Amino acid sequence: MNTTDNLRKTIKTxxxxxxxxxxxxxxxxxxxxxxxxxxxxxxxxxxRAIFDVTCGNNLSIYFTKDKKQYANKKVGIxxxxxxxxxxxxxxxxxxxxxxxxxxxxxxxxxVLDKKKVLAATEGREVLELVDNGDTVTVKGKGFELxxxxxxxxxxxCLACIYPDAQEYDFFMGEARGEVPNExxxxxxxxxxxxxxxxxxxxxxxxxxxxxxxYACRNVCPSCYCNxxxxxxxxxxxxxxxxxxxxxxxxxxxRNLHVAGRCVECGACERACPMDINLLMMNRKVAMEVKDRFxxxxxxxxxxxxxxxxxxEDEKQKFIMG
Amino acid sequence: xxxVSLDKKKFGSFILELSAEHAVYAPGKAGGKTEFIPxxxxxEIDLKTLVTDLSPKGVFFPHSEVLYEYDKEGIRVPxxxxxxxxAVWxxxxxxxxxxxxxxxxxxxxxxxxxNKNFQDPYWKEKYDNSVIFGTGCNEPLSTxxxxxxxxxxxxxxxxxxxxxxxxxxxxxxxxxDKGRAVLDKLSCFTDSTEEDKTTAAELASEALDGMAEPxxxxxxxxxxxxxxxxxVWDQISAKCINCGACTFSxxxxxxxxxxxxxxxxxxxxxxxxxxxxxxxFTMEASGHNPRALSSQRVRQRVxxxxxxxxxxxxxxxxxxxxxxxxxxxxxxxxREVLKTINEYKKQGITNG
Numbered sequence: 001m002n003t004t005d006n007l008r009k010t011i012k013t014x015x016x017x018x019x020x021x022x023x024x025x026x027x028x029x030x031x032x033x034x035x036x037x038x039x040x041x042x043x044x045x046x047x048r049a050i051f052d053v054t055c056g057n058n059l060s061i062y063f064t065k066d067k068k069q070y071a072n073k074k075v076g077i078x079x080x081x082x083x084x085x086x087x088x089x090x091x092x093x094x095x096x097x098x099x100x101x102x103x104x105x106x107x108x109x110x111v112l113d114k115k116k117v118l119a120a121t122e123g124r125e126v127l128e129l130v131d132n133g134d135t136v137t138v139k140g141k142g143f144e145l146x147x148x149x150x151x152x153x154x155x156x157c158l159a160c161i162y163p164d165a166q167e168y169d170f171f172m173g174e175a176r177g178e179v180p181n182e183x184x185x186x187x188x189x190x191x192x193x194x195x196x197x198x199x200x201x202x203x204x205x206x207x208x209x210x211x212x213x214y215a216c217r218n219v220c221p222s223c224y225c226n227x228x229x230x231x232x233x234x235x236x237x238x239x240x241x242x243x244x245x246x247x248x249x250x251x252x253x254r255n256l257h258v259a260g261r262c263v264e265c266g267a268c269e270r271a272c273p274m275d276i277n278l279l280m281m282n283r284k285v286a287m288e289v290k291d292r293f294x295x296x297x298x299x300x301x302x303x304x305x306x307x308x309x310x311x312e313d314e315k316q317k318f319i320m321g
Numbered sequence: 322x323x324x325v326s327l328d329k330k331k332f333g334s335f336i337l338e339l340s341a342e343h344a345v346y347a348p349g350k351a352g353g354k355t356e357f358i359p360x361x362x363x364x365e366i367d368l369k370t371l372v373t374d375l376s377p378k379g380v381f382f383p384h385s386e387v388l389y390e391y392d393k394e395g396i397r398v399p400x401x402x403x404x405x406x407x408a409v410w411x412x413x414x415x416x417x418x419x420x421x422x423x424x425x426x427x428x429x430x431x432x433x434x435x436n437k438n439f440q441d442p443y444w445k446e447k448y449d450n451s452v453i454f455g456t457g458c459n460e461p462l463s464t465x466x467x468x469x470x471x472x473x474x475x476x477x478x479x480x481x482x483x484x485x486x487x488x489x490x491x492x493x494x495x496x497x498d499k500g501r502a503v504l505d506k507l508s509c510f511t512d513s514t515e516e517d518k519t520t521a522a523e524l525a526s527e528a529l530d531g532m533a534e535p536x537x538x539x540x541x542x543x544x545x546x547x548x549x550x551x552x553v554w555d556q557i558s559a560k561c562i563n564c565g566a567c568t569f570s571x572x573x574x575x576x577x578x579x580x581x582x583x584x585x586x587x588x589x590x591x592x593x594x595x596x597x598x599x600x601x602f603t604m605e606a607s608g609h610n611p612r613a614l615s616s617q618r619v620r621q622r623v624x625x626x627x628x629x630x631x632x633x634x635x636x637x638x639x640x641x642x643x644x645x646x647x648x649x650x651x652x653x654x655x656r657e658v659l660k661t662i663n664e665y666k667k668q669g670i671t672n673g
């Protein structure tokens with residue numbers, strides 16, 4: 001049985017046995033490159049659930065939307081490895097209770113990044129997509145291309161070490177296990193090794209594209225402050241213009257605010273309408289957190305988030321210089 | 322002057338000639354995405370892209386616009402565009418129509434019932450002096466729905482010169498007197514032939530035929546008003562994450578915030594795009610927020626576009642460009658939203 005069939009069956013059972021009031025999954029979207037979030041409350045709706053290369057959304061954002069809209073409800077959720085870490089983080093940060101969530105892991109081979117698909121079709125509109133596993137077929141007016149999956153995967157997936165949910169109640173198929181990924185930090189190390197001025201130029205060029213739509217913040221499961229610092233206006237903390245001076249501050253503060261909390265799911269980068277390379281900074285911060293505090297966000301349900309914990313022997317370079 | 326033909330080999334010299342008296346904007350790459358950028362030569366222009374990632378509204382209504390600067394010496398309004406009027410090349414029908422809508426708001430293009438016709442000097446200075454060269458779309462995208470709104474891929478509304486891409490040449494037809502006057506001053510054209518006119522007409526009808534069947538939008542405003550209090554809004558807004566990607570990429574969304582940035586005795590007042598998707602958009606000083614919930618904000622966006630704006634200005638605040646459809650991080654498709662609300666309770670459908 002394939003993942004989608006398995007997933008549908010599991011959701012149906014959870015709904016019919018009243019184990020959950022609501023199940024968060026994905027269904028085919030109105031565009032061939034995007035699946036869309038699916039909110040299942042009936043067995044009939046479960047038939048629409050899918051899992052494939054288009055299911056990029058990290059659905060755990062919905063736990064904290066509209067001031068914890070699902071409080072006192074049992075909610076089931078389909079998760080990729082990264083999404084599961086978000087659920088765990090939400091649990092560790094007391095946004096949801098473990099007993100109120102049914103976590104259903106799906107075997108993930110990575111999700112696509114629309115801009116990479118469009119680069120492969122040289123901008124031609126894709127009207128149909130078929131996920132064949134190692135390859136993905138895209139069709140449009142007068143063309144059909146078979147693309148290597150690796151070529152179109154989100155940069156977060158190319159750097160992924162934990163494709164499977166580490167915390168789950170059900171798992172739909174075979175887990176891939178940890179993926180050794182030596183190359184994953186190459187981009188970051190290369191960037192680190194640049195002279196200061198080049199680093200600044202690159203950073204400026206990236207954040208100069210920002211239009212301050214906050215899609216990155218709003219798709220981020222770790223960004224759930226009741227009032228975000230950019231929305232505070234009494235006093236106002238930072239400017240709202242699209243000058244890079246304002247945008248850089250927004251992005252840098254966001255990076256630091258999700259330090260030890262970013263699960264590197266890449267939702268921010270895929271959501272960005274301006275194609276800003278948002279993930280590299282987040283991954284750099286995650287790398288620092290692991291190095292200094294030995295913590296990987298959302299991996300251990302019995303752990304404590306790095307920024308909520310203190311150990312006497314942890315590196316204190318940031319204090320001691 | 323009637324329709325003229327411009328050989329694509331002469332496009333470069335046409336742009337140069339146009340630049341002599343105009344600040345020319347055209348679709349081009351900025352940081353990897355396409356938007357309307359100031360251009361000086363043919364090489365910077367993207368002639369392929371149909372719907373640019375960002376709409377051209379920013380040319381006339383920038384994301385962040387300094388209204389004035391102040392210090393102890395007084396108040397200064399920043400100089401605009403070195404005095405040259407703006408010429409836009411390659412604007413599509415959807416975007417040209419959006420400027421007509423924005424002009425109703427900022428340029429007071431229609432008489433208001435109370436005769437309080439506000440005219441925004443920042444908008445007017447740029448828009449009133451501009452000349453728009455619009456291009457017909459020969460192969461509309463699957464996300465295009467301009468044919469819902471008494472327009473279509475070859476609509477010339479809002480343009481001064483209508484351009485048809487006929488393969489090896491552009492066919493230019495003046496739409497307004499202003500457009501005619503600009504064309505009269507330029508050379509590099511040849512007269513069009515009867516064959517050119519036939520080609521233009523054929524391309525127009527083929528383009529329209531290639532589009533999906535439009536939804537019936539007559540009575541849309543009334544339908545929405547009738548369903549204002551229905552729970553269907555919770556259902557459709559469930560997936561919305563309330564970012565501003567849709568409103569910022571939309572050619573017609575025009576809500577803004579005014580902010581002061583000051584230090585000591587100097588500072589500036591800036592107009593910045595705002596979005597009804599943001600909770601702070603309606604946050605009151607008391608702390609009360611009349612649109613605290615996502616569903617209320619989604620409803621506002623839909624109602625403003627398809628009910629309130631038409632009630633006040635006589636047309637929908639949507640041109641069917643499809644940008645919001647393409648850009649939405651959760652694939653909340655406005656076409657599906659309208660269809661869902663329309664179908665709701667019609668056939669006893671209460672649960673999606």
